[in-house]
Amino acid sequence: MSDCHSASVPLQPVTLRVRERRPLLALAGQPNVGKSTLFNFLTGLNQHVGNWPGKTVERREGSFSINGHEYGIVDLPGTYSLTANSPEEVITREFILREGPDLVIAIVNAANLERSLYLVAELISLATPLAIILNMMDVAKQEGISIEPEVLEAALGVPVIPMTATRANGMQAFYQTVQEILDGRHVSTPRLPEIRADHRATLDEILSHIQGYVPSPYPESWVALKLLEGDTEITRTLQNNLPAEKWEAVYNLLRQHDDALLAIASGRYEWIGRMVRAAVVHPKIGQISLTKQLDRWAVHPLWGLVILAGILGLVFWLTFTIGSPVQGWLDAQIVGGLTGIANQLLASAPFWVRSLIVDGVLGGVGAVVTFLPIMIIFFAVFGLLEDMGYMARAAFVMDNFMHMMGLHGKSFLPLFLGFGCNVPSILGTRVIDSKPARFLTILIAPLVPCTARMAVVAFLAPAFFGSNALFVSWGLILLSMIALVLSGTLLNKIIFKGQRSAFIMEMPLYHVPNSRTIGLLIWQRSLSFLKKAGTNILAMALVIWALSMLPNGDLNQSYLVQFGKWVEPVGRWMGLDWRLTVALITSFPAKENAVATLGVLFGSSPDAALTQTLTSTFSTASALSFLVVTMLFIPCMATVAVIRQETNSWGWTLLNIALFLVISIAAGAGVYHLALAIGL
Amino acid sequence: MLEQLVNEIRAGGTLETGALADRLGTTPQLVEAMLEHLQRSGLIQAYVSCSDGCLGCSLQAAWKKPDSGAIRLWQSKSED
Numbered sequence: 001m002s003d004c005h006s007a008s009v010p011l012q013p014v015t016l017r018v019r020e021r022r023p024l025l026a027l028a029g030q031p032n033v034g035k036s037t038l039f040n041f042l043t044g045l046n047q048h049v050g051n052w053p054g055k056t057v058e059r060r061e062g063s064f065s066i067n068g069h070e071y072g073i074v075d076l077p078g079t080y081s082l083t084a085n086s087p088e089e090v091i092t093r094e095f096i097l098r099e100g101p102d103l104v105i106a107i108v109n110a111a112n113l114e115r116s117l118y119l120v121a122e123l124i125s126l127a128t129p130l131a132i133i134l135n136m137m138d139v140a141k142q143e144g145i146s147i148e149p150e151v152l153e154a155a156l157g158v159p160v161i162p163m164t165a166t167r168a169n170g171m172q173a174f175y176q177t178v179q180e181i182l183d184g185r186h187v188s189t190p191r192l193p194e195i196r197a198d199h200r201a202t203l204d205e206i207l208s209h210i211q212g213y214v215p216s217p218y219p220e221s222w223v224a225l226k227l228l229e230g231d232t233e234i235t236r237t238l239q240n241n242l243p244a245e246k247w248e249a250v251y252n253l254l255r256q257h258d259d260a261l262l263a264i265a266s267g268r269y270e271w272i273g274r275m276v277r278a279a280v281v282h283p284k285i286g287q288i289s290l291t292k293q294l295d296r297w298a299v300h301p302l303w304g305l306v307i308l309a310g311i312l313g314l315v316f317w318l319t320f321t322i323g324s325p326v327q328g329w330l331d332a333q334i335v336g337g338l339t340g341i342a343n344q345l346l347a348s349a350p351f352w353v354r355s356l357i358v359d360g361v362l363g364g365v366g367a368v369v370t371f372l373p374i375m376i377i378f379f380a381v382f383g384l385l386e387d388m389g390y391m392a393r394a395a396f397v398m399d400n401f402m403h404m405m406g407l408h409g410k411s412f413l414p415l416f417l418g419f420g421c422n423v424p425s426i427l428g429t430r431v432i433d434s435k436p437a438r439f440l441t442i443l444i445a446p447l448v449p450c451t452a453r454m455a456v457v458a459f460l461a462p463a464f465f466g467s468n469a470l471f472v473s474w475g476l477i478l479l480s481m482i483a484l485v486l487s488g489t490l491l492n493k494i495i496f497k498g499q500r501s502a503f504i505m506e507m508p509l510y511h512v513p514n515s516r517t518i519g520l521l522i523w524q525r526s527l528s529f530l531k532k533a534g535t536n537i538l539a540m541a542l543v544i545w546a547l548s549m550l551p552n553g554d555l556n557q558s559y560l561v562q563f564g565k566w567v568e569p570v571g572r573w574m575g576l577d578w579r580l581t582v583a584l585i586t587s588f589p590a591k592e593n594a595v596a597t598l599g600v601l602f603g604s605s606p607d608a609a610l611t612q613t614l615t616s617t618f619s620t621a622s623a624l625s626f627l628v629v630t631m632l633f634i635p636c637m638a639t640v641a642v643i644r645q646e647t648n649s650w651g652w653t654l655l656n657i658a659l660f661l662v663i664s665i666a667a668g669a670g671v672y673h674l675a676l677a678i679g680l
Numbered sequence: 681m682l683e684q685l686v687n688e689i690r691a692g693g694t695l696e697t698g699a700l701a702d703r704l705g706t707t708p709q710l711v712e713a714m715l716e717h718l719q720r721s722g723l724i725q726a727y728v729s730c731s732d733g734c735l736g737c738s739l740q741a742a743w744k745k746p747d748s749g750a751i752r753l754w755q756s757k758s759e760d
Binding site: 080085112114115118259261262263265266269270272273276282291292295299396399400502503504505506507 | 681682683684686688689690691692693694695696697698699700706707708709710712713714715716717720721724754755756
């Protein structure tokens, strides 16, 4: 038995217990490294499948012959280690230790050696002869990973056979190596993982206590190591086999060294690191180094935020310089033109029919459809950032910032997802184990501005604020973030009580964006937006139109005006007249409805676009207040439905609606009066 | 090495595999292998995909393509 805690222990040439019958080989490896492919290739029809005794895990064994030599072979279950964490791991180690195959063949993934070698680090410490198959060499090559099998063999001290099992490449070398090992013509000098010096002394002490009490066929040094690793099965076995005083001594040692589990695994990972450094050259040095250089800025705690703010600014700048003029043109030329045509064609039709088409459909949905250029810019820029790998950095930078602000990490990531839509952010809170913490995170999640709200702002801000629209939009996002940070910090103090948690992200490499991917994304999202405009928004526009017509076709006596006048006193606190207040309320089914409602209420005109009408109707203070309230208003119906579904409570759902009503009204009133005070 | 990684995670905050690899003097691939090890040991957990409702989410493509160089996330297990 090899000493499992010393490095580079030269072993005697492996002495084989070659059976009188055919030699038995065991295929070991992690799941999905190609074990079954090799097993099927070797055995063909000479295999049978059953179950391992007492387990539901599949047992596959068979035989094959090469050059007149016959071999038995067992395909062991896929495992990550030899610790008793799962039935598969117990089966694998019990088979190797009890059945004593003549050769264990560990299959590793050449494209990801770091992940595959942990099992090898355990197998190499056993007495059973070991050979490594470096499978998926083709995948490694495709990924630009260069591996030197002979260097890896020298580093490991056991035979290494490069192979692409799916193409049967490397089979000749495999047969030859297996035969050489079984004939005793291959000398193995395995280099073993080390463990920390203090744990090594403990290991020796445990070994001294258990010597003579370890049931056959377990090697004593292996059992000592597994005890130190906290292996439950081995611990139970030794507890039953050791005299009470011996067990107490061992138990006390284990209690004093409960960190040994990590230390032993750590030693194995250092060993893996050495093996990989020796034999593997990772690819795309240029791309990695470019990513590293860019990330020096992109994920920097300060500059990362500046870059993110700059990108958001750029999105709005593009919207205002390209999207808004196109939107204005569509509104004036297409919607205005269609309105003119409809008025002419329907001149002799009943008033309500003309009004339905002109005010209801063209005024409402037409106004929203003219959003499309603005939405396309959002979709294109976010799609581009997503595809080139920046969005992960944005999440990282924001998460880092929120941690600095004291927000619990588990809350923030779901919140960040809300930048696209609040629905996934509510669903994302499922990762929060604590129910109160999860519910409170759900409560604040809609504070994250979603694309629909940003589009409404992008549509209205230039109308109200002209060249200052960029700064106003920026300020509105900042306001939402401030509200989020304040709520989050409060949440952290009250619910999480300042606990620390960590998020670990794997960043993709930056790469040149794929125009087809982005084009497809823009197409799909634009289509989804138009579908929404043609269904939900159209329905809401028609309801608003109907309410503005009923009961007698006179707007001033309509139900809508009556309702608007009823809620107007609340709107007045925020400087909003009944029309803006109604527009806000109708944004509940979908945020874009705010624009559709304004379109219906202000009518579609061939002479003046909606934005121009709005500019001339409302003061700057009222406009600013309206945008602030829009950003902070109660979430849309889909989000509320998901809140109900996830909390399974109408109480929490209503509390959420009430909270956002209070926050938005308070913020709107505050901003309105502040704006008046400074003379806006 | 694994102990150092666990200490970094216990300290909390937002961590990135490339930066962790630099601090630990190893490769991002080995850090990822260790994170998967810690995940199997129950010390950290992988972030749950929200692919059942993430239309409009800017990271949705990443969740759906875990092996294509996209984003993967882990989080420390909470004590709450």
